Amino acid sequence: MKAVFIRKQSLLRAFFIRLAIFTPGAFLLSGGAHGLNTTQVSQYDVSWVFSNSYQVGRFANGDWWVVGPIVLQDISVVPELGFPTTPAEGRNGFMINLHAGPGAEHAFDSRAPYYNADLQPDLPTLVEPDSSIVATISSNVGTLKTAAVLTVLASPPPEGSFRPPYAGNDKPLYSTQNLQRHVLKTLPYIDGVPDFPIIARNVERAWLDPIFDWVGIYLHPSDNMIAYGAGMARDIGTATLRLMLDDPPEMKEKLLISTVQVGIDMYGLLLNGQYWPANGGHMSGRKWPILFAGIMLDDPGMKGIGGFEVDGLSWEGNQYSEAFQEDCQTFYLTEETRNEYPEFYQNPDWYDPPARAGDAVFGMRACMKDYGQTDYRACCNSQSWVGQVLCARLLNAKNLWNHDALFDYVDWWMEVWVPGDPSRHGYWDSGFQERMWNAYRWYANEAAGVSNWDLMDPAAKPPDGK
Secondary structure: OOOHHHHHHHHHHHHHHHHHHHHOOOOOOOOOOEEEEEEEEEEEOOOEEEEEEEEEEOOOOOOOOEOOOOEEEEEEHHHHHHHHOEEEEEEEOEOOOOEEEEOOOOOOOOOOOOOOHHOOOOOOOEOOOEEEEEEEEOOOOOOOOEEEEEEEEOOOHHHHHHEOOOOOOOOOEEEEEHHHHHOOOOOEEOOOOOOHHHOOOOOOOOOOEOOHHHHHHOOOOOOOOOHHHHHHHHHHHHHHOOEHHHHHHHHHHHHHHHHHHHHHHHHHHHHHHOOOOOOOOOOOHHHHHHHHHHHHHOHHHHHHHHHOOOEEEOOEEEEEEEOEEEHHHEEEOHHHHHHHHHHHOOOOOOOHHHHHHHHEEOOOEHOOOOOOOOOHHHHHHOOOHHHHHHHHHHHHOOHHHOOOHHHHHHHHHHHHHHHHHHHHOOOOOOOOHHHHHHHHHHHHHHHOOOOOOOOOHHHHHHOOOH
């Protein structure tokens, strides 16, 4: 009987291991499948084929690792109609330890700016440890449909490890065991809360973002992420706010891991030369995932990006150092600027009542001395910032963000501007974020000293209603 039981256990184990290896996008919270040997792995319709059998496993977010060095024999994909099944003809490209930021090029798809076919190795190729192989599937509609990451390590990572950042040569391993889950709030439910699977789908795959400025949109895979920066800000704000509600920890876990992974990848891009200057609505949504990951992992480097500056930047002769769009587009108005641009700051179509010196306001590229409003303030940016700003307040991370003008500006937007006319929401709003703001913004008022999250007593509401 004992032998039969062991045999059944072995068969079941073999079945689930096979399922883990060949199910695209399978998500194993344990980091699972350590110690397996195979000649290929697959995820999201991308298959990496090896010359020999190597030890493989999954990181906490479900992405594959393999112990190397390895010989990568081939990459095959399930292609879009009319496209090749391998990296060929300027489609379905792959890169190893890609670079990021100004001057960075790519080998993913020849239709996108800054394409350089020489950055894609010939197959078969030897891949050393501490390498991230980013493989893509080209799209008939945009440029890229899918991106997936295989990481080559010198030895198996500890159980529960996050995938290291895909950019650059440094591959630090962060652990789910270090997640500060206790800092997440357990706020009472509000109406219209989105389900976890819907929110998790927006952040569960790698956000590919190595190319500088707005043209990076051409390399945002449609299966992985929203293409536009305002949408990225909205999605990361929604994901982190969703984690603030009163759900069992096990229900939050997948979304938490996926969201932290986005922050790890963004931090890797930042350390490898990428930054996100103000430009329309393209560059929002990159700072908060890094800070959130830093808070959850209690990582000083990530938590310290509030003061991150880029040296030697200029735009039309004006010097600036801001690395993130939200910080460049919000500032405290001076009397000089107010009088120099009355068409914006004294115009009730833009500020009602007109802005005063000292008010937190919006400027298209304010840190670069370009205060033009256009319609990006209303259409694309302000509303998309609501979720990340509220969540930062809930986690007492305003000081970590280190740019008070953003927080005061979003307060004005939500408390003064939007209530004056419901049509002012813009294209990238979120009903969930607005309802969370209305329910919980005043609980996060540091000045009021409101800290009793258990009682949530309405009688404690500050006199100013915030």
